[in-house]
Structures are given as C-alpha cells and as structure tokens.
Amino acid sequence: MSTKPVLWITRKLSAATLRRAAENYQLIVNEADGLHSADEIIAMSHKVDAILPCHSEHFSAAVAGALDARVKIIANHSVGVDHCDLPALKARGIVVTNTPDVLSDATAEIAMLLLLGAARHAVEGDTLVRSGKWDFWSPSFMVGKQVSGQRIGIIGMGRVGQVMAKRARGFDMEVHYFNRRKLPADLEQGAIFHETIEGLLPNADFLSLHCPATAETTGLMNDKTFALMPKGAVLVNSARGALIDEDALIAALESSQLSAAGLDCFVVEPGGNPKFAAFDNIFMLPHIGSATGLTRDAMGFRALDNLDAFFAGQQPKDQL
Numbered sequence: 081m082s083t084k085p086v087l088w089i090t091r092k093l094s095a096a097t098l099r100r101a102a103e104n105y106q107l108i109v110n111e112a113d114g115l116h117s118a119d120e121i122i123a124m125s126h127k128v129d130a131i132l133p134c135h136s137e138h139f140s141a142a143v144a145g146a147l148d149a150r151v152k153i154i155a156n157h158s159v160g161v162d163h164c165d166l167p168a169l170k171a172r173g174i175v176v177t178n179t180p181d182v183l184s185d186a187t188a189e190i191a192m193l194l195l196l197g198a199a200r201h202a203v204e205g206d207t208l209v210r211s212g213k214w215d216f217w218s219p220s221f222m223v224g225k226q227v228s229g230q231r232i233g234i235i236g237m238g239r240v241g242q243v244m245a246k247r248a249r250g251f252d253m254e255v256h257y258f259n260r261r262k263l264p265a266d267l268e269q270g271a272i273f274h275e276t277i278e279g280l281l282p283n284a285d286f287l288s289l290h291c292p293a294t295a296e297t298t299g300l301m302n303d304k305t306f307a308l309m310p311k312g313a314v315l316v317n318s319a320r321g322a323l324i325d326e327d328a329l330i331a332a333l334e335s336s337q338l339s340a341a342g343l344d345c346f347v348v349e350p351g352g353n354p355k356f357a358a359f360d361n362i363f364m365l366p367h368i369g370s371a372t373g374l375t376r377d378a379m380g381f382r383a384l385d386n387l388d389a390f391f392a393g394q395q396p397k398d399q400l
C-alpha cells in the first residue's frame with residue numbers, strides 16, 4: 081500500500097511539474113483546469129494531506145476555518161499570497177509557502193512589454209493594421225512617448241522591482257524607487273531612493289508597480305496619487321489589480337493626466353474591467369506575467385521543493 085501523501089494540484093501545471101509530483105505524491109489533478117469555489121475547496125480538504133494551488137484559489141478566513149484538519153500544508157504556485165488569509169491559516173496550524181525569485185525575470189519582461197506597448201500605441205497601431213484600414217501615414221501620426229532616457233518610478237524594489245530596474249537601465253532610464261527599506265548600494269545600482277510614495281511620484285514619467293497587495297497598498301494609485309505624477313505619465317501594473325482604483329485610472333486617462341497604461345492585473349480576475357475596453361491607450365494582458373515555459377517549470381519545482389522539505393520533516397525554504 082502506498083504511503084505517499086495525497087496532494088491536490090488545483091490547476092493544470094506544467095508536464096514536468098506533474099511528472100515530478102507523481103514520484104512522491106498520490107495526485108489529485110484538476111484535468112479540466114476549472115476554477116474552484118470555496119465549497120469545492122473545503123470538500124476536497126477532507127481527502128488530501130497537501131494542496132498545491134495557484135492565486136486563483138481563495139483561502140479566505142472562512143475557508144481556512146472550514147478546511148479539514150487533514151490538510152497540513154498549502155504550497156502555493158505563486159509569489160503573491162493575497163489569495164490566502166495567512167493569519168487564519170496559521171491559526172489552523174497549516175504551513176503556507178510561495179515561489180519567490182523564479183518568476184522575477186518573466187514578470188519584469190511583461191512589465192517592460194506593457195511599458196513599451198503603452199508608450200508607443202501598441203493597441204491602436206495593431207488594431208489599425210489588422211483592420212485593413214491603414215491608408216494614411218504622416219510624421220504626426222501615432223506619436224508616442226519616448227522611453228529611452230526618461231525617468232522610471234518603481235514602487236516595491238523587491239526581486240521583480242530590481243529586475244525591472246535593470247531592464248530599465250538598458251533603456252538608459254533614470255531609476256527612482258520607493259520601498260519599505262532603502263536598498264544597500266550594491267542592489268540599488270544607482271537607483272534614487274524616495275522615503276515616501278508622494279516623494280517618488282513627481283519623478284515618475286513611467287511608473288511600474290511591484291509591491292504586494294495588502295490592506296495598506298489597496299487603492300495605492302488613486303485620484304490623489306495620480307495627480308502627483310508628471311502630466312502625461314504612463315502607468316504599468318504587473319503586480320496586483322487591487323493596487324489601483326480603476327475609476328481613478330479612467331479619470332486620469334480622460335483628463336490626460338496619464339497618457340497611457342499597461343495592465344496585466346485587474347481588480348476582477350478573470351474578466352478585467354469592461355470599461356477599459358473603450359481606451360486604446362490601455363494595453364492589457366490577462367495576468368500572464370509569469371507565463372513562460374521555463375518559469376512555469378521553475379514555479380512548479382519550487383512549490384514541490386517546499387512540499388518535499390515539509391514531508392521530510394524540514395522547514396520549507398519559502399515558508400511564510
């Protein structure tokens with residue numbers, strides 16, 4: 081009889097991850113790859129020792145309170161853990177881990193894509209050529225905002241923020257940042273630290289968000305903070321939708337306070353904000369910051385490393 085722990089993998093993970101997981105666990109895999117309601121998560125908890133979820137499964141305080149005592153660990157396939165009520169899970173004695181580091185390059189790539197696409201009319205240009213109605217050219221046509229040599233503001237200078245700063249330096253951008261703590265000089269690499277977000281924003285011709293969604297950061301970008309940015313600035317969000325007051329973003333675009341935005345995250349996911357569809361200066365992607373083959377494997381393996389350590393009686397590297 082197998083003594084392997086029973087592991088529920090809530091979504092369709094990479095083939096390499098599933099192969100490796102099958103070596104050490106009895107797997108329950110979500111072949112259909114659908115989303116799970118709170119009731120389904122609670123029902124499944126009676127059958128499994130461990131759960132490997134994505135940010136799409138929500139472990140609210142109510143869910144945490146109702147999970148069966150059989151579940152010992154939630155090994156997330158994500159760096160963000162705003163879908164988990166950590167104090168409530170901790171109170172139940174459930175270990176929670178995440179997957180930092182391994183998705184920083186892929187996420188910064190998407191942030192840079194959003195920045196460039198938003199600045200240079202990617203949506204409008206692609207739509208026009210694709211429509212077959214492109215019958216005009218002029219030097220005053222689709223004039224965008226130059227990226228090279230401009231100032232970028234980064235909120236959250238953790239792993240992804242630091243990679244974004246490196247990519248921005250490749251475009252000769254002057255990097256400004258806000259972080260809870262000033263970084264040591266070897267990590268700062270010449271970036272200019274601001275002690276407050278209010279101090280940072282007037283320097284952000286481009287602003288890229290890389291902080292977690294918490295009670296303190298929800299609605300961080302709102303009417304007041306948009307007003308502090310230089311007129312015509314560009315906003316990029318590859319972190320979490322909750323950081324932005326989406327009505328305030330629409331108002332800032334309508335008043336030209338912002339010239340464009342690039343968004344990979346939305347308050348409502350999946351789905352996004354239907355009001356945004358009217359704006360061809362919003363370049364949107366469906367939360368695919370970490371969606372490369374290499375990174376998906378690395379995220380899956382990191383989650384399995386955490387599970388393997390836990391079931392070997394050790395503290396998982398990424399225990400929160």
Ligand code: DGY
Nearest residue numbers: 135157158159160370
């Ligand atoms: C993360 O890891 O937090 C990404 O948003 C994908 O879930």
